Amino acid sequence: MIRPVLVRRDRVLPATQSFGFVVGILVALVLGAILLWVSGNSPAEVYERMFDSAFVGTDSLSRTLERTTPLALTGLSVAVAGSMGLWNIGAEGQMMAGATVATGVAMMADGLSGPALIAVMLASGVAGGMLLMLGPALARSHLGVSEIITTLMLVYVAIRVVEWLQVGPWKDPGSLGFPRIEEVPGQASLPGLFGRVNIGALIALGLLIVFSLAVSRTAWGYELRLAGSSPDTARYAGVSLRRKVLTALLLSGGIAGLAGTIQLTGAEVRLTPGLSNGFGFSGIIVAALALMRPSGVAVVAFVFGAVQVGGQSIQTLGVSSAISDILQAMILFGALVAAVFFNYRIRWTGPLGESSGEEIEQLEPAVEEPDV
Amino acid sequence: MAKKLLLKLLVVLAALTLIAVGCGNDDDDAAPEPEATQAPAPEPTEAPMDDEVIAAFVFVGPVGDAGWTWAHDQGRRLAEDRTGATTLFVENVPEDGPDFRNVVVDFIEDENANVIFATSFGYMDAMEELAGEYPDVVFEHASGYKMNDTNFGNFFGRMYQPRYLSGMAAGALTETNEIGYVAAFPIPEVLRGINAFTLGAQRTNPDVEVHVTWTFTWFDPAVEGDSAAALLEAGADVIAMHQDSTAPGLAAQDAGARWVSYNSDMSAFAPDAFITAPVWNWGPYYARIIDAVAAGTYAPGAYWGGMDDGIVALAPLAADVPADVAAEIDEVAAQLTDGSWDVFTGEIRDQDGNVVVAEGETMEDGPMLGMEFFVEGVVGSATG
Numbered sequence: 021m022i023r024p025v026l027v028r029r030d031r032v033l034p035a036t037q038s039f040g041f042v043v044g045i046l047v048a049l050v051l052g053a054i055l056l057w058v059s060g061n062s063p064a065e066v067y068e069r070m071f072d073s074a075f076v077g078t079d080s081l082s083r084t085l086e087r088t089t090p091l092a093l094t095g096l097s098v099a100v101a102g103s104m105g106l107w108n109i110g111a112e113g114q115m116m117a118g119a120t121v122a123t124g125v126a127m128m129a130d131g132l133s134g135p136a137l138i139a140v141m142l143a144s145g146v147a148g149g150m151l152l153m154l155g156p157a158l159a160r161s162h163l164g165v166s167e168i169i170t171t172l173m174l175v176y177v178a179i180r181v182v183e184w185l186q187v188g189p190w191k192d193p194g195s196l197g198f199p200r201i202e203e204v205p206g207q208a209s210l211p212g213l214f215g216r217v218n219i220g221a222l223i224a225l226g227l228l229i230v231f232s233l234a235v236s237r238t239a240w241g242y243e244l245r246l247a248g249s250s251p252d253t254a255r256y257a258g259v260s261l262r263r264k265v266l267t268a269l270l271l272s273g274g275i276a277g278l279a280g281t282i283q284l285t286g287a288e289v290r291l292t293p294g295l296s297n298g299f300g301f302s303g304i305i306v307a308a309l310a311l312m313r314p315s316g317v318a319v320v321a322f323v324f325g326a327v328q329v330g331g332q333s334i335q336t337l338g339v340s341s342a343i344s345d346i347l348q349a350m351i352l353f354g355a356l357v358a359a360v361f362f363n364y365r366i367r368w369t370g371p372l373g374e375s376s377g378e379e380i381e382q383l384e385p386a387v388e389e390p391d392v
Numbered sequence: 393m394a395k396k397l398l399l400k401l402l403v404v405l406a407a408l409t410l411i412a413v414g415c416g417n418d419d420d421d422a423a424p425e426p427e428a429t430q431a432p433a434p435e436p437t438e439a440p441m442d443d444e445v446i447a448a449f450v451f452v453g454p455v456g457d458a459g460w461t462w463a464h465d466q467g468r469r470l471a472e473d474r475t476g477a478t479t480l481f482v483e484n485v486p487e488d489g490p491d492f493r494n495v496v497v498d499f500i501e502d503e504n505a506n507v508i509f510a511t512s513f514g515y516m517d518a519m520e521e522l523a524g525e526y527p528d529v530v531f532e533h534a535s536g537y538k539m540n541d542t543n544f545g546n547f548f549g550r551m552y553q554p555r556y557l558s559g560m561a562a563g564a565l566t567e568t569n570e571i572g573y574v575a576a577f578p579i580p581e582v583l584r585g586i587n588a589f590t591l592g593a594q595r596t597n598p599d600v601e602v603h604v605t606w607t608f609t610w611f612d613p614a615v616e617g618d619s620a621a622a623l624l625e626a627g628a629d630v631i632a633m634h635q636d637s638t639a640p641g642l643a644a645q646d647a648g649a650r651w652v653s654y655n656s657d658m659s660a661f662a663p664d665a666f667i668t669a670p671v672w673n674w675g676p677y678y679a680r681i682i683d684a685v686a687a688g689t690y691a692p693g694a695y696w697g698g699m700d701d702g703i704v705a706l707a708p709l710a711a712d713v714p715a716d717v718a719a720e721i722d723e724v725a726a727q728l729t730d731g732s733w734d735v736f737t738g739e740i741r742d743q744d745g746n747v748v749v750a751e752g753e754t755m756e757d758g759p760m761l762g763m764e765f766f767v768e769g770v771v772g773s774a775t776g
Contacts, residue, residue: 073498086490183608187578187776196537197580197762198513199776216490287490289517293608294488332491336498341454341484 026364036362037311038319044358045323048350055350059343069337070330080329082215086287087325088318089217090115092224093279094303095310095317096231101167101272102312103235104248104264106160110171111276112300113178114149116293118277119284120182121148123190123291126204134207141208142223142281149277150270152178157269161262167269175300182293190291201291210286220282225318227275232314244268276300309355327351445686447471447678448505449481450495452512453611459636459655460610460672464511464534466656467674474679477686480505487514496522500529507685509678510534513579520544530685530692534674535581537694537761545692547677549703551581552588552760553728554670556735557706557721558632558652559592561667563600564717565650566593566630572623573604574616574633574640578776580763582634585670587767588735589632589652594769596717603628604772613639624649630667641665650710657707669707677703696757699729736760741768 029036053063074084094111101108108114122145129140156170187199194202210218235241247254247264255261283295306324310316331348335341449468453461461483472479480503482495492515499505507530510519516536523531523544531544539545562571571593575582590602603626605619617639620631624647631644632652641662644651651665659666677697684690697703706725709718727733736755742748742765749755766774 069502073494079497083490083494183776197764198537199577199579216493288488292488292514294486294514297486297489299489329494332494333498335482336448336480336495336503338480341482 022368024366025369026360027367028364029362037316037359040358040360040362041309041320041323041355043362044354044356045351046354047358048354051354052347052350055343055346056339059340061337061339061343066334066337066339069334073333074326074330078215082217083329084322084325085221086216087328088322089221089224089286090279090283090297090299091302091306091324092228092318092321093282094276094300095306095321096224096228096303096314097272097275097279098303098307099310099312099314099317100231100235100275101268102307103241103314104244104268106248106265106268106272107168107304108153108171108269108272108276109168109304110152110156110173110175110300111272111279111303112296112298113171113175114152114273114276115280115283115296115300116175116178116182117152117273117280118145118148119280119291119295120178120185121145121151121277122281122284123201123204126208127190127202130205132207134209137205137208138210138285141204141285142278145277145281145284146274147277149273149275149280151273152277153269153273157266157273160269161265179293179296182291182295185291186293203290204285208285210282216287218282218286220286223278223282227278228314228318235314276303279303305352305356309352309359311359324352445475445477445507445682446503446505447477447479447507447509447682448496448499448503449479450485450492450499450508450510450512450515451481451483452485452487452514453636454483455481458638458653458658458661461511461636463656463672464509464674467672467678468509470675471678471682474675475682475686477682487512492518493522500526506530507532507682509681530681530690532681532692539692539694541692543690543692545694547693547695547697548581549672549701550696550698551670551672551704552584552735553699554704554706555585555588556592556728557725558668558670559589559594560596560717560721560724561709561713562589562630562632562650562652563593563595563597564714565667565712566597566600566628568627568629569597569599569601570626570628571600571602571630571632572620572626572628573602573772574619574623574631574635575604575606576610576634577608578606578774580761583766583774584760584763585634586770587763587765590767590769591735591740596720600769602632602770604766604770606772606776607635608776609635611636613637616640617643620644621647631665638662653707659707659710667710667713671705671707673702673705676701696761699725700731742766743768743770743774 056063056066073080097111098108122141125144126137126141129137132140152174156167159165159170160167186201190201192200192202210220212218213221235244243254243259244264247259247261251261280296284291288295306317306320310320327348331344335344451461451464455461455465468479468481480499485491485495496508499508509532511534513535516533516538519531519533520538523540527543529543533546535548536546573586575586586604593600593602603623605623607615607619609615616635616637620640620643623631624643630650631640633640633654636655638658638661641651641653641658645662645665649665650667651662652667653669656671657669699705734754736749738749738753739747739751740749745768748765764774
């Protein structure tokens with residue numbers, strides 16, 4: 021009886037991740053074509069519409085970038101924590117917390133001019149995200165409580181708080197009894213760049229570059245990664261693990277809070293319980309596909325955004341939303357699976373004892389990256 | 393290094409997609425069609441007189457086989473049969489985020505839709521914005537309150553009327569005098585429904601209490617089923633609901649209790665529990681709007697039709713509703729239809745015992761549309 025065991029490849033060339041990503045998408049597109057054909061749609065027509073709606077023309081690019089911005093920020097949020105092996109599952113909730121605090125500040129400071137109000141709101145959004153993360157961060161750094169559970173649970177707390185504000189203290193008297201929170205003051209709208217893209221996209225890009233350099237090029241980033249991959253070594257080297265955990269998680273929460281605020285003042289007009297719209301959870305996939313590297317987040321977020329835009333647009337062709345969802349999931353899953361196979365290889369082992377699957381030994385070098 | 397990889401990735405992606413699209417065009421003659429219809433299609437003129445109507449529907453949930461979106465889809469089918477217009481739809485479009493806007497723009501730009509029906513409250517702000525951007529397209533919004541003078545109207549139905557009738561049936565069948573009501577969100581529409589239902593139940597059973605729980609969901613079978621189970625455990629023997637799922641009915645049937653469904657006749661899902669249901673019938677309204685657009689006579693309005701117009705109705709009653717109650721329901725239905733009586737006619741008191749509608753008076757549409765209180769006999773908080 022032989023069985024397959026996944027063995028980590030000896031050398032993981034930096035390119036294999038990107039290459040795996042592309043191969044995975046290609047395989048998914050082929051499988052997706054079969055799915056579309058079986059479900060009575062024309063794969064060519066559907067893929068053409070997906071491509072056109074996500075990439076061709078400024079309006080399409082605007083749609084893709086409109087989604088790329090929040091995905092990149094939540095992806096970065098998860099990746100910053102992930103750089104030291106921490107999982108922020110609650111970016112969705114930190115988005116809401118950021119947008120909530122920013123809305124509260126806007127209500128008090130609506131006399132400010134546009135740029136001042138925007139600056140104050142963005143800053144308070146960061147603070148809001150950090151505030152929601154404070155509990156999980158302290159619990160993790162001082163008590164060792166898993167941040168995965170605490171950050172996730174707080175998502176629902178944050179959403180419920182917005183629901184409560186909406187029916188209670190922040191209910192807009194001018195909305196005919198409908199529980200809605202007042203619109204954010206007009207001057208707080210983020211200045212547009214083109215189409216539906218606003219300066220939030222530039223903020224996201226700037227932060228990606230800053231964090232990308234900080235994580236890979238600075239002593240701070242090195243200590244962060246070291247603390248994640250080898251806590252004992254880090255401690256020996258004099259790195260304060262507690263402080264590192266706190267900083268990484270609070271920064272992660274702050275970035276997600278900023279993402280929520282940028283959605284509030286850029287894409288939407290008012291705070292609603294649906295404002296985060298799943299972007300926080302999608303950020304986990306973005307960061308995972310980017311291998312927790314801030315530099316990869318931008319590319320993955322763009323592709324993810326394009327897949328979402330394309331997936332939505334084919335529904336107007338008559339493709340059912342279920343098929344569209346499956347297609348989107350296949351593309352992402354394809355990329356994820358391929359990433360696994362470009363980092364691991366399958367080795368067929370004999371019965372236990374002959375070669376224990378536990379030991380990770382490398383018998384042959386990893387496959388070289390084919391030149392594309 | 394990273395940049396080079398990025399570039400490679402994009403090039404390969406682009407190439408792959410081009411190959412996929414290119415191959416498709418070779419063996420699929422139908423592919424160029426969308427472009428062809430785009431170029432020579434008559435640009436929408438200021439008065440789309442005699443233009444072919446292409447009506448596009450945006451649904452918040454899945455069409456499925458029962459419930460809110462299913463009822464709208466039945467309406468779409470009926471309107472298509474009746475008017476001969478082309479209809480399109482997209483389901484599961486979230487209320488927040490960019491999806492709604494993108495779907496509508498695709499319908500207009502790629503499919504030449506000239507009427508947009510949007511069927512959820514949360515689309516309202518985006519509808520208003522789009523109506524301004526596309527003055528030649530008609531926008532009709534279910535359940536909202538915004539409109540303009542040229543191309544943006546809203547529509548809804550007086551669901552409280554059949555709700556009252558369903559309450560009469562439920563009041564007659566409860567033995568514990570305790571009815572559980574699984575409610576979605578504390579908004580005027582839902583409060584109005586709970587109040588009307590309670591008033592109806594009190595008409596056939598003065599001792600009845602209606603216990604309300606809020607789910608803060610429109611469609612979440614797990615949450616809604618659990619809420620119903622909790623109400624049943626607390627002593628209710630009839631479940632009413634303002635939800636799209638059938639889960640409360642299944643919970644009622646499991647507990648040997650009874651159920652008033654909503655949106656559509658859901659008797660097939662829990663036949664032993666089912667009593668009746670206040671139901672939507674959107675088709676005639678959709679057909680009327682499509683005909684008006686085709687004839688160039690469309691003018692936006694704030695439509696709020698009742699049982700007189702057939703947009704709301706009561707599903708058939710279960711066999712064990714007592715004959716005298718069934719006869720009284722018919723009688724009240726006739727009054728609601730001919731307009732001789734309406735549900736919120738005094739004297740009506742709120743939960744605190746204050747008179748909100750005086751003896752002999754009938755509530756105006758304005759206060760009804762902005763209803764924020766519970767009537768006497770409802771147990772629960774009107775603010776969620």
